[in-house]
Amino acid sequence: MTNTQVAKLLAKLKSQKNAKGEIARQFKAVIKGSTEHQALLDQMKIISLQIDETEAALKSIEYANAEASTQARPEQEINSDQIAFEFLEPSEIWNGAFKIDIIDNPFLDTWYRYLEHHTHTPYHQDAWLRLIQTQFGHRSILLLATNQESQILGGLPLTLFSSKLFGQFAVSIPYINYGGPISQYHNINQALIHHSHQLLKKFNLSHVEIRSIQADLYPLYTSKKASMILRLPESNEALEKNLGAKLRSQYKKAEDYQPKLKVGKEELLNDFYQVFSHNMRDLGTPVYPKSFFQAILDEPNIQSTLLVVHLANKPVSAAFLIGNNNVLEIPWASTIAAANKKNMNMWMYRQILSFAIEQKFMFFDFGRSTIDAGTYKFKKQWGAEPRQHYWYYVMPEGQALPEINPNNPKYKIFIALWKLMPVWLTRWIGPSLIKHIP
Structure with a gap:
């Protein structure tokens, strides 16, 4: 670990502690038990977790330096133009006050103007949510984070699902590989996911699934899958x-x-x-x-x-x-x-x-695969490198993770029968089923 990286962690820790102090000062201006009070409590939990993580990272560096018996090669700095832009992760921390609102209409001009100037995947643009709405009939919403001047700090688009077969839940973003929150601030991304817990009661959802490639956003997640990326x-x-x-x-x-x-x-x-x-x-x-x-x-x-x-x-x-x-x-x-x-x-x-x-x-994205599965190895032989996926789940405590996928044993008979159908029949009835499978 270089001195530069240690300095960055120390600066990050200082920024986080300043943010914690700023949040603490705001408690005097709100009523205990109010929505604003709960929002500040959530922010305090997030920033405290971030401080713990940064301090742990610094301690691990101290331990590694003490144990090192040979001189390590200096780490190569990676230029931003060497990596696909949508795989860059935010490192900044927002130190000021903010709020998060649930926006029923996700097609906000101000949100899409914000995206024009911030790193995002192609699936965060309004065209995709409109396709989901027109082709599958699903409603989408937006969690929007703003500062005290009503300037956008980040957002999380979510699509609502409801069916007798699979129940009610929300996904960001369904049918494709990439979703999740968009913000230049890591703690805002965390707060957006934490805030999605309010959707469970508001929309009577069993869970919220957030498909991201950003690490350390929420405690409950799976990391079985990865995108395979080839530098051309x-x-x-x-x-x-x-x-x-x-x-x-x-x-x-x-x-x-x-x-x-x-x-x-x-x-x-x-x-x-x-x-x-x-x-x-x-x-x-x-x-x-x-x-x-x-x-x-x-x-x-x-x-x-x-x-x-x-x-x-x-x-x-x-x-x-x-x-x-x-x-x-x-x-x-x-x-x-x-x-x-x-x-x-x-x-x-x-x-x-x-x-x-x-x-x-500059890059070819072979798509998502389960790590070490057959498709993963197929893509790896072309020289592709894995980019870890993190699928976060917001759900009631103690509830089992959802398995709306072919690996669920209860779908084995259905899959076996589907394979026996004529193709023309699957084309006819398939769309009415797949619309409910994100």
């Missing part, structure tokens, strides 16, 4: 060298079957959906409606692309790509099982990486 070289030639002989041999075997690649938008939607829905049936998973993907392609504020691989004029592999600044992400991809035996999935991913380089993206 500047040329395909450089990528080819990086991939290694074994990997190259796998995707080059596919060329014996003369696959054809098509890149486009709406004109490839039918081919994409044919492959995607077929694969979802084989996995035992209800499929999204085709209109959902059409709506994404139609949205001018979302940089989307379809890529389809054909064999003998039939689509066999397909991917839905979303670009955002310097990152190209693949939220949805499928290959028909018979074509997978011909290495078409490997070949498709190699073409996608070429496309990403040609389009001048």
Whole structure:
């Protein structure tokens, strides 16, 4: 640990203690038992936890320095342009007073103007919440943190779910990989999640699920999943060298079957959906409606692309790509099982990486995987590095974590039966089910 990092921790600790003092002084101006009093208590708990964490970090450094027997290599400073912007974590602490409101209408111009100047994922923009509302009928809300001058300090968008099958709950943000609070202040992000506890009673929810890549925001979380991120070289030639002989041999075997690649938008939607829905049936998973993907392609504020691989004029592999600044992400991809035996999935991913380089993206996001699972290892072989996910759960004390996913044993029979259905039937009834599965 460098002296610079120790100095940063000491400065952070000083800032946190100043913030605690500022909060303590505000208790004189509020009535005990009031909403304002409870908000200050919550803020005091958060800042006290932060102080404990910082002091623990300093103690661990002292211990490590005392135990070190060899000189460590100096740590390399990482420039912000070396990492995908949406994976940067806030390090600042807000020292002043603030409040958090529940906003029933999440489409606030002031909120989206705030996002224009702050780090956020592509899924925090209003286009995504509108898609969720129009395509699936779910209502969204916004937790908004503001200072005493009503300036926005951060926000947390949440979508409300209600069904007889899965009950009532909220998610930030459903159907995709990234959600959670947005603020340049770490303690504001923490406070937003803590405040979501009020939603349980207000909307009669069983739980609130917050999908984030930021650590240390709330005590109850799971960290089984990670995004796999590849730093792209500047040329395909450089990528080819990086991939290694074994990997190259796998995707080059596919060329014996003369696959054809098509890149486009709406004109490839039918081919994409044919492959995607077929694969979802084989996995035992209800499929999204085709209109959902059409709506994404139609949205001018979302940089989307379809890529389809054909064999003998039939689509066999397909991917839905979303670009955002310097990152190209693949939220949805499928290959028909018979074509997978011909290495078409490997070949498709190699073409996608070429496309990403040609389009001048700096990073390729392979998407989310359970750590050490098959898909995780598949992505790792391309050179991708894991970026930890933290899924936070706000729920009544003592309640078991929700498992609305294929790993839940009670869904095994349903999954097995779904795999036996004809694809046309799954396309018909699948959308009415998947809308309730975030």
